[in-house]
Amino acid sequence: MNIKKILPQLLTLLVVILIFGFFSYNAQVNMENRGITFGYGFLSQESSFDVQFSLIEFDGSHSYFRAYLVGLLNTILVSVIGIIFATIIGVVVGIARLSNNYLINRTAGVYVEFFRNIPLLLQIFFWYFAALRALPLPQDTEPMFGVFFLTIKGFFVPAFIWNNLDIFIYSIIAAIISIIFIRIYARKKQENEGIQTPVLSISIGLLIILPLLSFLFGGVDASVEVPVIKQLSQSGFTYEGGIKLPPELISLALALSLYTATFIAECVRAGVQGVSKGQKEAAASIGLTPNQVLKLVVMPQALRIIIPPTTNQYLNLTKNSSLAAAIAYPDLVLVFAGTALMQTGRAIEIVSITMLTYLSLSISISIFMNWYNKKIAIKEK
Amino acid sequence: MNKLNFLQPDKNNLNTYLYTGVILVGLSIFIVFLNSFFNKDIISFLPGSISFFLPLILGFIGLHLIRIDYSGLKFLDSINKNINTNNFNAFLSLLIVFVVIKSLPPLLSWFILDANIAGDSKDVCTGSGACWTYIKIWFNRFMYGMYPNAEQWRINLSFIALAFLGTIGFFATEKFKKYLTLYYVVVYPVIAFFFIFFFISGGPIFFDFSYGIIAAVISVIIGFFIPSKFKMYYFIIVPITLYILLKYVFFYEELIELGKLEALEWVETGAWGGLSLTFIVSFFCLIFCFPIGLFLSLGRRSDFPIIKYFSIGMIEFWRGVPLITVLFMSSVMFPMFLPEDMFIDKLVRVIIAISLFEAAYVAEVIRGGLQALPRGQYDAAKSLGMGYWKMHILVILPQALKLVIPGIANTFLALVKDTPLIFVVGLLEIVGMLNLAKTNPEWLGFAMEGYVFASVLFFIICYAMSKYSYNLEQKYKTER
Numbered sequence: 001m002n003i004k005k006i007l008p009q010l011l012t013l014l015v016v017i018l019i020f021g022f023f024s025y026n027a028q029v030n031m032e033n034r035g036i037t038f039g040y041g042f043l044s045q046e047s048s049f050d051v052q053f054s055l056i057e058f059d060g061s062h063s064y065f066r067a068y069l070v071g072l073l074n075t076i077l078v079s080v081i082g083i084i085f086a087t088i089i090g091v092v093v094g095i096a097r098l099s100n101n102y103l104i105n106r107t108a109g110v111y112v113e114f115f116r117n118i119p120l121l122l123q124i125f126f127w128y129f130a131a132l133r134a135l136p137l138p139q140d141t142e143p144m145f146g147v148f149f150l151t152i153k154g155f156f157v158p159a160f161i162w163n164n165l166d167i168f169i170y171s172i173i174a175a176i177i178s179i180i181f182i183r184i185y186a187r188k189k190q191e192n193e194g195i196q197t198p199v200l201s202i203s204i205g206l207l208i209i210l211p212l213l214s215f216l217f218g219g220v221d222a223s224v225e226v227p228v229i230k231q232l233s234q235s236g237f238t239y240e241g242g243i244k245l246p247p248e249l250i251s252l253a254l255a256l257s258l259y260t261a262t263f264i265a266e267c268v269r270a271g272v273q274g275v276s277k278g279q280k281e282a283a284a285s286i287g288l289t290p291n292q293v294l295k296l297v298v299m300p301q302a303l304r305i306i307i308p309p310t311t312n313q314y315l316n317l318t319k320n321s322s323l324a325a326a327i328a329y330p331d332l333v334l335v336f337a338g339t340a341l342m343q344t345g346r347a348i349e350i351v352s353i354t355m356l357t358y359l360s361l362s363i364s365i366s367i368f369m370n371w372y373n374k375k376i377a378i379k380e381k
Numbered sequence: 382m383n384k385l386n387f388l389q390p391d392k393n394n395l396n397t398y399l400y401t402g403v404i405l406v407g408l409s410i411f412i413v414f415l416n417s418f419f420n421k422d423i424i425s426f427l428p429g430s431i432s433f434f435l436p437l438i439l440g441f442i443g444l445h446l447i448r449i450d451y452s453g454l455k456f457l458d459s460i461n462k463n464i465n466t467n468n469f470n471a472f473l474s475l476l477i478v479f480v481v482i483k484s485l486p487p488l489l490s491w492f493i494l495d496a497n498i499a500g501d502s503k504d505v506c507t508g509s510g511a512c513w514t515y516i517k518i519w520f521n522r523f524m525y526g527m528y529p530n531a532e533q534w535r536i537n538l539s540f541i542a543l544a545f546l547g548t549i550g551f552f553a554t555e556k557f558k559k560y561l562t563l564y565y566v567v568v569y570p571v572i573a574f575f576f577i578f579f580f581i582s583g584g585p586i587f588f589d590f591s592y593g594i595i596a597a598v599i600s601v602i603i604g605f606f607i608p609s610k611f612k613m614y615y616f617i618i619v620p621i622t623l624y625i626l627l628k629y630v631f632f633y634e635e636l637i638e639l640g641k642l643e644a645l646e647w648v649e650t651g652a653w654g655g656l657s658l659t660f661i662v663s664f665f666c667l668i669f670c671f672p673i674g675l676f677l678s679l680g681r682r683s684d685f686p687i688i689k690y691f692s693i694g695m696i697e698f699w700r701g702v703p704l705i706t707v708l709f710m711s712s713v714m715f716p717m718f719l720p721e722d723m724f725i726d727k728l729v730r731v732i733i734a735i736s737l738f739e740a741a742y743v744a745e746v747i748r749g750g751l752q753a754l755p756r757g758q759y760d761a762a763k764s765l766g767m768g769y770w771k772m773h774i775l776v777i778l779p780q781a782l783k784l785v786i787p788g789i790a791n792t793f794l795a796l797v798k799d800t801p802l803i804f805v806v807g808l809l810e811i812v813g814m815l816n817l818a819k820t821n822p823e824w825l826g827f828a829m830e831g832y833v834f835a836s837v838l839f840f841i842i843c844y845a846m847s848k849y850s851y852n853l854e855q856k857y858k859t860e861r
Contacts, residue, residue, distance in 0.1 A: 009687040023718040030717050101470045102463035103477045117843035118836045119798040122812050130829040319703035337709050347713045355702045362701040
């Protein structure tokens with residue numbers, strides 16, 4: 001070891017330690033002056049604030065930790081909705097970008113260029129403050145298909161009321177597990193004997209038949225509860241029954257999925273274009289049908305290119321969902337780093353918990369991606 | 382006359398098929414056009430759903446009839462090849478054409494025909510269209526935020542001067558080309574900082590700026606008499622020395638005298654805003670995040686374990702958290718970490734936060750470029766006896782950076798699009814100003830106009846940036 005190797009490292013270490021020492025010393029002094037002691041005990045205290053929209057029961061008597069859970073669940077909810085729609089739109093637009101039809105190609109191109117060049121925050125504001133505010137009041141709303149009500153106060157959809165819901169869910173889980181086994185079996189059969197099994201139709205059949213059986217024999221029963229208009233005051237109306245999706249959730253999910261879809265579309269396009277023409281021609285020349293070429297040759301190779309950047313986009317979407325704070329959708333940032341922080345004044349603890357939550361999410365996904373990349377990497381013999 | 386088979390149009394009866402097809406397609410487009418522009422439904426005598434689908438059916442049959450391969454007509458062939466290859470494509474093409482025709486009149490009437498721009502109060506906006514008067518009245522606020530009207534020339538002048546100084550590179554002669562990198566990386570940012578910090582901010586501090594200008598002018602004049610070998614050191618050392626001399630030795634007394642004089646009015650950063658703040662924030666973050674990201678990416682590939690893990694930690698931390706929590710941290714948590722008498726301006730804190738955040742992304746992009754270089758480049762450089770820095774500056778980085786131009790451009794675009802988030806700390810750039818104007822009791826109900834205006838502005842900026850990066854990429858593309 002010579003001095004040239006040790007010196008820069010020591011210097012870096014020294015600077016980092018100095019900065020951290022400086023910060024933590026100041027933090028201690030500041031907290032002493034304000035009479036706060038560092039600690040996470042406040043999480044079990046009574047929160048005494050209310051949240052507009054939550055998936056689990058919450059009111060002022062619950063603890064700050066439960067407030068954290070409410071925020072986290074709302075973040076997950078909007079992210080999952082956004083991811084589903086962004087994937088659907090993104091795949092459709094990405095394939096449209098590859099179309100040889102000039103009009104379709106250009107329309108998809110205009111969509112991508114337009115939506116990805118406008119800041120996401122602006123899009124959220126646009127949907128929330130401009131577009132959704134133009135919707136009719138509850139009493140003037142025309143129902144869509146008789147049961148959906150799109151109003152300025154939110155989107156009212158019918159709710160299902162279940163009997164024996166658990167049996168129904170078990171049947172779906174059973175269907176999914178058997179589909180996985182069938183896929184493994186089909187793949188083995190194809191590798192050993194070269195015979196293809198119609199996996200798709202079998203899976204769809206299973207997904208329909210098993211839940212249906214649970215209705216017939218498992219005692220599962222569902223009835224629909226349609227939202228009904230209700231007068232609150234002379235001019236105030238609302239709907240009762242059913243599920244209410246607040247306008248904050250709708251505009252956030254809409255903006256997130258439309259924005260992220262543009263990036264996913266580009267990933268899909270790059271992936272399909274990344275499969276060389278020779279592969280398709282070689283597959284066709286050994287007598288595979290166009291469908292088989294797509295399924296057995298093009299898609300496996302394209303997915304290898306598509307999936308890593310798309311996962312990255314999902315992660316971005318989840319992180320971008322924190323913009324919810326701007327339109328008062330009660331997500332993790334607004335509920336916990338906003339309201340709870342204002343009430344307790346524990347900036348360091350709360351901001352660190354919030355950041356750690358996002359950090360652990362993204363690090364776990366990147367670990368998974370590394371594992372996945374290693375698994376799908378082309379193994380050369 | 383050959384036998385006509387309408388299910389399979391062929392070349393023999395080209396004209397018959399062509400005329401029938403064109404008439405059918407034309408008719409379908411005409412029906413939709415009349416319906417959408419003049420609100421006349423000429424097929425309303427038909428039952429409901431048929432009259433709705435009739436144009437689609439007519440056009441579909443028409444397109445089917447003109448789908449003739451190798452017809453010999455250039456125009457027809459290009460149509461068939463581009464929008465009419467099969468039934469499904471024909472259907473989608475028709476759908477797109479109809480949707481465009483249908484959506485044109487409402488858009489036109491909202492944007493132009495029924496819109497208002499005259500007058501200077503809300504009362505002129507009575508039509509159903511957009512109220513551009515709102516944008517006109519608030520234009521200054523959207524551009525400059527709460528910056529006092531009388532002082533706005535300072536922002537304009539700074540931006541024009543900076544834009545002019547930024548374009549110098551295009552006019553440089555061969556002799557000065559080698560200094561351009563130094564100019565853009567070191568000199569230009571410093572000048573920009575002086576302009577924005579002293580000139581836009583103003584106050585007694587403005588005199589500092591004038592000393593800077595005097596120092597720069599004098600050093601340029603002396604610079605002519607210095608041998609070119611020392612010029613680089615000279616231009617770094619002398620202006621700073623002169624500036625310090627001017628400020629603390631020669632003019633120190635005068636400064637106190639001058640302080641009583643009427644200087645440029647001081648405008649606190651809280652009053653800055655609008656599009657100009659978007660530019661200021663993104664400009665500085667661009668300048669700062671690039672070198673930080675460069676060092677982080679080099680650090681991540683370093684052989685020194687401490688530096689390596691420090692860089693990895695930095696990169697993964699900033700990449701793992703949303704920007705909004707970083708800004709939260711800079712506004713509520715960061716002051717806790719400073720001594721009580723120490724105060725860092727809100728704008729500076731925001732710029733540091735965004736720069737660190739984007740630097741992590743820049744670092745990952747550059748690392749991609751570094752990894753893409755073959756090992757031979759490193760070995761060749763080392764075998765020539767180059768050290769670490771020389772190797773990177775002369776051999777590795779020029780090639781690696783060239784490779785990652787698109788990635789860096791994307792990161793910069795993301796940065797510009799992220800600037801509106803500074804509303805978290807209470808700084809109002811253009812989107813923030815829009816939200817403020819929206820809640821003004823005199824101008825309620827014009828949210829749509831404001832957001833459309835800002836969207837168009839951002840679209841122009843970002844689209845221009847992405848096109849420019851594409852040009853840059855083409856320019857530096859070398860066969861490898």
